[in-house]
Amino acid sequence: xxxxxxxxxxxxxxxxxxxxxxxxxxxxxxxxxxxxxxxxxxxxxxxxxxxxxxxxxxxxxxxxxxxxxxxxxxxxxxxxxxxxxxxxxxxxxxxxxxxxxxxxxxxxxxxxxxxxxxxxxxxxxxxxxxxxxxxxxxxxxxxxxxxxxxxxxxxxxx
Amino acid sequence: xxxxxxxxxxxxxxxxxxxxxxxxxxxxxxxxxxxxxxxxxxxxxxxxxxxxxxxxxxxxxxxxxxxxxxxxxxxxxxxxxxxxxxxxxxxxxxxxxxxxxxxxxxxxxxxxxxxxxxxxxxxxxxxxxxxxxxxxxxxxxxxxxxxxxxxxxxxxxx
Numbered sequence: 001x002x003x004x005x006x007x008x009x010x011x012x013x014x015x016x017x018x019x020x021x022x023x024x025x026x027x028x029x030x031x032x033x034x035x036x037x038x039x040x041x042x043x044x045x046x047x048x049x050x051x052x053x054x055x056x057x058x059x060x061x062x063x064x065x066x067x068x069x070x071x072x073x074x075x076x077x078x079x080x081x082x083x084x085x086x087x088x089x090x091x092x093x094x095x096x097x098x099x100x101x102x103x104x105x106x107x108x109x110x111x112x113x114x115x116x117x118x119x120x121x122x123x124x125x126x127x128x129x130x131x132x133x134x135x136x137x138x139x140x141x142x143x144x145x146x147x148x149x150x151x152x153x154x155x156x157x158x
Numbered sequence: 159x160x161x162x163x164x165x166x167x168x169x170x171x172x173x174x175x176x177x178x179x180x181x182x183x184x185x186x187x188x189x190x191x192x193x194x195x196x197x198x199x200x201x202x203x204x205x206x207x208x209x210x211x212x213x214x215x216x217x218x219x220x221x222x223x224x225x226x227x228x229x230x231x232x233x234x235x236x237x238x239x240x241x242x243x244x245x246x247x248x249x250x251x252x253x254x255x256x257x258x259x260x261x262x263x264x265x266x267x268x269x270x271x272x273x274x275x276x277x278x279x280x281x282x283x284x285x286x287x288x289x290x291x292x293x294x295x296x297x298x299x300x301x302x303x304x305x306x307x308x309x310x311x312x313x314x315x316x
Binding site: 018094 | 171172174175176177179182183184185204206207208209210211212213215216217218220221222224225250252253254255256257258259260263307311
């Protein structure tokens with residue numbers, strides 16, 4: 001596992017995301033890493049991230065899938081171009097589609113493992129399979145269709 | 159529009175959801191209402207609910223679709239039984255599947271309108287179409303497959 005997460009390489013003006021921006025103090029600040037051919041992030045929900053008592057709020061689980069998915073998409077895009085994440089220009093992805101299946105309730109308390117696997121890299125689009133493991137069991141499976149952020153949405157990008 | 163939201167009828171032990179529980183002080187506390195044959199909720203994201211600067215975080219949008227969807231599912235289930243939401247037993251729904259398509263970036267700032275429409279009510283399952291309107295434009299469309307909470311997940315339910 002690398003020391004520096006995918007999100008640590010995002011330039012400052014792209015590091016404000018509530019889910020994964022390292023500069024968003026109110027956000028989740030999730031951090032994703034390569035783990036062989038898969039990617040992984042760890043996150044421990046807060047006690048108030050509840051759905052029904054004892055179980056994690058589904059919107060948070062969708063958020064974890066989402067941000068880990070776009071982070072994985074960025075890492076995959078750099079890798080497809082044969083360069084490291086600290087090289088220019090920065091590649092950053094937005095979610096076009098997010099599909100989440102809640103296989104069973106996710107217990108609130110234990111650290112969650114969010115995993116990702118690249119399904120497809122095609123032009124500006126990357127599709128990522130992602131899933132969440134709690135207490136050794138897969139409780140959620142999702143898919144993220146990520147597209148590279150259009151340059152006109154990034155005023156700071158030269 | 160009714161004065162009391164769907165979520166105001168949830169019994170206390172089911173009112174802790176981070177997205178829509180009226181008793182979750184840290185949560186979003188979204189409130190959904192009938193509006194003719196559709197349902198509606200309004201939510202103004204906080205400045206820190208950002209994705210890339212100027213746009214709303216996708217995980218929050220997914221959360222709004224999710225909670226408004228399960229709230230709509232509950233309201234639909236009561237209506238299908240011909241009873242009001244203040245009657246026993248309480249009906250509460252969990253998300254089995256959440257599919258969200260981000261049609262265009264959602265501007266951060268304006269109040270968002272979250273709308274729902276019942277697609278199917280079948281036994282313990284309700285399917286809801288939902289979408290988000292910002293500045294008069296639909297920016298997100300989603301579908302929530304909601305299932306009634308199993309009794310064994312609710313210790314407080316008699």
